[in-house]
Structure formats: C-alpha cells, structure tokens
Amino acid sequence: MQMSHIDDIPSTPGKFKMEKSPYFHRLRWHTSLAKLTFWPIVFLGVLFIVFFRSPSSSPLHSDPSRRSLRTYNWGGSAWEKRVRSSARVRSRNGISVLVTGAAGFVGTHVSAALKRRGDGVIGLDNFNDYYDPSLKRSRQALLERTGVFIVEGDINDSALLRKLFEVVPFTHVMHLAAQAGVRYAMENPSSYVHSNIAGLVNLLEVCKSANPQPAIVWASSSSVYGLNTKVPFSEKDRTDQPASLYAATKKAGEEIAHTYNHIYGLSLTGLRFFTVYGPWGRPDMAYFFFTKDILNGKSIPIFEAANHGTVARDFTYIDDIVKGCLAALDTAEKSTGSGGKKKRPAQLRVFNLGNTSPMPVSDLVSILERLLKVKANRNIMRLPRNGDVQFTHANISYAQRELGYKPTTDLQTGLKKFVRWYLSYYSNGKKAAE
Numbered sequence: 042m043q044m045s046h047i048d049d050i051p052s053t054p055g056k057f058k059m060e061k062s063p064y065f066h067r068l069r070w071h072t073s074l075a076k077l078t079f080w081p082i083v084f085l086g087v088l089f090i091v092f093f094r095s096p097s098s099s100p101l102h103s104d105p106s107r108r109s110l111r112t113y114n115w116g117g118s119a120w121e122k123r124v125r126s127s128a129r130v131r132s133r134n135g136i137s138v139l140v141t142g143a144a145g146f147v148g149t150h151v152s153a154a155l156k157r158r159g160d161g162v163i164g165l166d167n168f169n170d171y172y173d174p175s176l177k178r179s180r181q182a183l184l185e186r187t188g189v190f191i192v193e194g195d196i197n198d199s200a201l202l203r204k205l206f207e208v209v210p211f212t213h214v215m216h217l218a219a220q221a222g223v224r225y226a227m228e229n230p231s232s233y234v235h236s237n238i239a240g241l242v243n244l245l246e247v248c249k250s251a252n253p254q255p256a257i258v259w260a261s262s263s264s265v266y267g268l269n270t271k272v273p274f275s276e277k278d279r280t281d282q283p284a285s286l287y288a289a290t291k292k293a294g295e296e297i298a299h300t301y302n303h304i305y306g307l308s309l310t311g312l313r314f315f316t317v318y319g320p321w322g323r324p325d326m327a328y329f330f331f332t333k334d335i336l337n338g339k340s341i342p343i344f345e346a347a348n349h350g351t352v353a354r355d356f357t358y359i360d361d362i363v364k365g366c367l368a369a370l371d372t373a374e375k376s377t378g379s380g381g382k383k384k385r386p387a388q389l390r391v392f393n394l395g396n397t398s399p400m401p402v403s404d405l406v407s408i409l410e411r412l413l414k415v416k417a418n419r420n421i422m423r424l425p426r427n428g429d430v431q432f433t434h435a436n437i438s439y440a441q442r443e444l445g446y447k448p449t450t451d452l453q454t455g456l457k458k459f460v461r462w463y464l465s466y467y468s469n470g471k472k473a474a475e
C-alpha cells in the first residue's frame with residue numbers, strides 16, 4: 042500500500058531508517074522537511090491569531106481542559122476603578138466579597154443579594170461554554186444593572202487573583218466557580234480537575250497569602266454522599282464512596298479545605314448544595330431541559346432504578362440557597378493566619394443546604410406538565426451508570442442551628458417561578474434555548 046508522505050515522518054528520530062545512499066536521502070529529507078514545516082508554521086500562525094488575538098471566538102472554548110489557554114483582558118487604571126467601585130461597601134458592617142463563578146446560576150443570585158443589602162461585590166467568571174454562554178452574558182447584564190462588575194478571568198490565573206486582592210482587601214470569598222454536572226464528568230474529566238481541584242488550590246494559595254486573609258465559603262455538593270444509603274444524609278455520614286468524578290473532585294475539595302485550614306488558618310465553610318433549581322438556572326440540569334423538550338414535543342428520558350425503583354432528588358429552590366449562602370458568610374469567623382502562617386486554629390465547617398423533601402423525578406415532570414399545559418412524552422429508562430445516584434435527602438438540622446437556615450419553597454412553587462421566568466426569557470423573540 043502506498044503511504045502518504047505524512048506517514049513517512051519518523052515518530053522519533055531514532056527510528057528513522059536510511060533506504061538509499063545517505064546523500065540522496067538527505068536531499069529528499071531536506072525538501073520534504075521544507076514542505077512539511079511550511080504548513081505547520083502557517084497553521085500555528087493561524088492558531089495564534091485565532092486563540093490569542095480574539096479569545097472570544099476561540100474554538101478552544103469547547104475544550105474546557107484547555108480553557109486556561111484563553112487570555113483575558115484585565116488590568117489598567119479604568120479596570121481598577123471599576124473593581125474598586127463595585128467592591129465598595131455601602132452599608133454599616135457590610136462585607137466585601139469576591140464571588141467566583143458570578144455569571145453562573147448560584148453566583149448571579151448570591152452576587153445580586155449581597156449587592157442589594159449594601160455589601161461590596163466583585164464577580165469573577167471565565168464565561169466558558171459548558172452551557173450557552175449567552176445566558177451567562179444575560180446574567181452579567183442583570184448584575185451590571187445592580188452595580189456588580191464581573192471580571193473576566195479564570196480562577197487558575199494567580200496573577201489576576203493577586204491583583205484583585207491588591208486592589209481590594211476582600212473580607213470574604215464566595216467561591217462558586219466550578220465545573221458542575223454529574224454526567225458530563227465522563228465526557229470531559231480533565232475539566233473537573235482543572236476547575237474543581239487545580240482552580241480551588243490556586244484560589245486558596247492566593248487567599249492564604251493575602252493580607253488580611255479572607256474567610257472563604259464555597260460550593261461543595263450533595264453528590265459527595267455518593268453510595269451512602271443512610272437517610273437523610275447528615276454531615277456526619279460517610280462520604281468516601283463517590284459515584285462520579287464530579288463528586289470525587291468536590292470531596293477532594295473538602296479535604297483540600299481541611300489542609301488549608303490546618304496549615305494556614307484559613308476560615309473555610311463548604312456548602313453541600315442539593316440539586317438547586319430556579320429562574321436563571323443551568324440548562325444542563327434536568328428540570329431545565331425537560332421544560333425545553335416538553336415544549337418542543339421531544340421525548341424526555343426519565344430515569345428509574347432497578348425493579349422500577351424511584352429516582353428522587355431533594356430539589357432546593359435558589360432563594361433558599363441564597364439565604365443559606367449569606368448566612369454562611371455572615372457567620373464565618375475571620376481567618377487566623379498572616380504572612381502565610383497560621384496564628385491559631387481557624388473555623389472549618391461543612392453544611393448541607395437541601396430542602397429535606399425528596400421528590401421523584403416523575404413528579405417533577407408531572408408538575409412541569411401542569412405548569413406548561415403540555416403533556417410530556419415520557420421515555421422511562423434505566424438509570425445509566427454514569428455517575429447518578431438513586432436519591433438524595435438532606436438532613437439540615439446543623440445548618441438550621443448554626444445558620445438559621447430554613448427552606449420555605451416547595452417544588453411546585455419553585456417550578457412555577459422557574460417556568461414563568463423561562464417563558465418570558467425565551468419568548469423575547471431573540472433567544473432560543475440551546
């Protein structure tokens with residue numbers, strides 16, 4: 042079989058075999074080398090222009106493991122002015138908070154709530170395309186109207202983080218930037234390591250060296266309970282059997298938090314969110330794409346466990362989660378280190394933020410059918426082995442005691458608000474749910 046010239050290139054120089062006289066061979070090698078190097082150089086040039094000159098159009102977006110290659114514009118006096126103004130505390134006893142993942146679902150709601158009560162807020166977000174970035178841009182526009190500036194950048198960028206702490210001595214960090222989604226972890230495992238592990242460590246490194254050190258509240262996940270069968274899930278239960286890489290990275294985050302608390306005196310509070318839903322939500326989540334697919338007459342896959350076992354979630358409404366986040370910030374004690382050294386023990390907490398009322402996924406679909414006035418085309422299928430667990434159920438007594446956390450929104454009420462938002466957001470003519 043004739044081989045193309047590309048196939049002739051030795052994989053390693055040591056494997057290059059001489060067939061004719063050395064002179065003839067060298068000549069051929071030189072001409073083909075010239076040919077072979079020309080196109081790669083052109084290609085690299087084009088790559089450089091596309092990726093580094095116009096990051097917003099970069100196809101690298103679709104490969105989240107390489108998101109760190111994106112460049113973001115930050116810095117300069119106008120930028121610093123915007124950062125300072127957004128971070129200005131406007132109420133007595135207010136706090137100044139760096140919210141990572143501010144263009145995300147929970148991040149947007151928390152940022153808006155903090156700003157409303159007079160706290161200083163700076164958002165940080167890399168606007169990646171894990172899901173429709175235009176939704177993130179709409180959330181950004183919403184926050185801009187309330188006076189919150191979102192800095193575009195990645196939590197893996199230490200220079201940017203250090204700069205932010207140089208401009209604003211943040212009292213608190215609300216760390217919500219993450220690679221979310223349970224099932225996507227099988228498709229793109231490295232994006233979870235990049236954001237949930239490397240990004241977290243990078244952020245904690247900068248926080249531990251900041252002066253003063255901020256108190257940090259961050260998003261863990263109900264998924265850390267994994268294969269735990271003891272219900273309701275209590276913070277004391279075992280969390281060493283994650284069912285997905287996503288859960289494993291969140292669990293790793295909890296252990297990393299322990300280390301930074303132990304060595305550097307960082308005050309750290311992890312919040313285990315239970316399937317948060319509501320207006321401005323995430324399109325990759327079931328309640329969101331079920332709504333879209335029901336409206337489009339598409340069939341929706343509803344998972345069930347073995348022997349027609351019910352799959353259920355402790356769906357928690359966004360406003361309840363926001364209250365829990367703010368209470369966690371308000372009760373966070375100061376970090377105790379300085380100059381990168383711990384002075385005395387610091388606070389380390391983990392709370393469940395759930396609804397304590399698990400609902401079968403099929404009931405969620407029935408509520409959506411009623412609200413949308415459209416019958417769903419149900420495709421009942423066996424829970425795939427891709428990271429999902431059969432049920433979640435939060436014991437929230439610890440959060441109740443320490444944070445005064447008390448969820449008040451049932452699934453019916455919360456979904457009604459979501460559907461109202463969904464219909465108005467996507468019926469504005471220009472947008473279509475992707």
Ligand SMILES: O=C(O)[C@H]1O[C@H](OP(=O)(O)OP(=O)(O)OC[C@H]2O[C@@H](n3ccc(=O)[nH]c3=O)[C@H](O)[C@@H]2O)[C@H](O)[C@@H](O)[C@@H]1O
Nearest residue numbers: 221222223262263264314315316326327342343344402429
């Ligand atoms: O609680 C959490 O910590 C997690 O909650 C959600 O994860 P999940 O509960 O899997 O949320 P969905 O993807 O919206 O799934 C909700 C339910 O619908 C079911 N489902 C999902 C997709 C589908 O096609 N069909 C289906 O029946 C799932 O099995 C699950 O029981 C979030 O996506 C995670 O980022 C978050 O960390």
